[in-house]
Amino acid sequence: MSSKKHWSPGSDVAVQSVERSERGGWIVSGVFAPNGICPDCGLHSRRRHGWRRRRLQDYPAHGDEVTVDLAICRWRCQAPACPRRTFSDQIASIARPFARRTSRVGEIVTHLGHATGGRPAERLLHRLGLGVSDDTVLRQLKNRAQDSGESPTVIGIDDWSWRKSQTYGTIIVDLERRVVIDILEDRDVVSCTNWLKRHPEVEVISRDRCGLYAQAARQGAPHRMSTLT
Ligand SMILES: [Zn+2]
Incomplete structure (x- = not known):
């Protein structure tokens, strides 16, 4: 490859090597730029405490899987009042805590x-x-x-198949912000009704054509506006 930079999952990562994995994918080894900022007290540490590694699935290359093997610096917090003794650099620009991709x-x-x-x-x-x-x-x-921490006021409720096109759950979408706000793992009047009761802030419900969600809307949100889509 002409440039390792093209394999980087973000500007904070310096790629050291790109190699073929045994499974036919790619392993991109990189180092996250050390910053030493304690997530608890926010102070800058200068005392390194080794490294930790995280493996993350990244964009594929030519149809093959790409795994980023990321070295992340660990530090000792030097602030006497801070409850945290050691910490790893936060890699929020690349991945969420505990994420595998x-x-x-x-x-x-x-x-x-x-x-x-x-x-x-x-x-x-x-x-x-x-x-x-x-x-x-x-x-x-x-x-x-x-x-999504905001309170939705206009929502859509619909079926969502999540396994082999046979098991149906319920997807609830904030229609104003166009984001999914909840997934119910079944398609059931009771769970849908309970969800609506837990969200009194919802004012308008747009639902599917089948009667199930209409019933839930009547039971869970009797004073709120319900429309057919
Ligand atoms: Zn600290």
């Missing part, structure tokens, strides 16, 4: 999962060189849904 891959999984459902998304992602299970698609959608 880069945030930019997570966004693609979320978009495809939202648009097509779990199993079709799994198949499409596999064709693109992104090995992701339908369970992961569901989890990714739920994680992202929990992120």
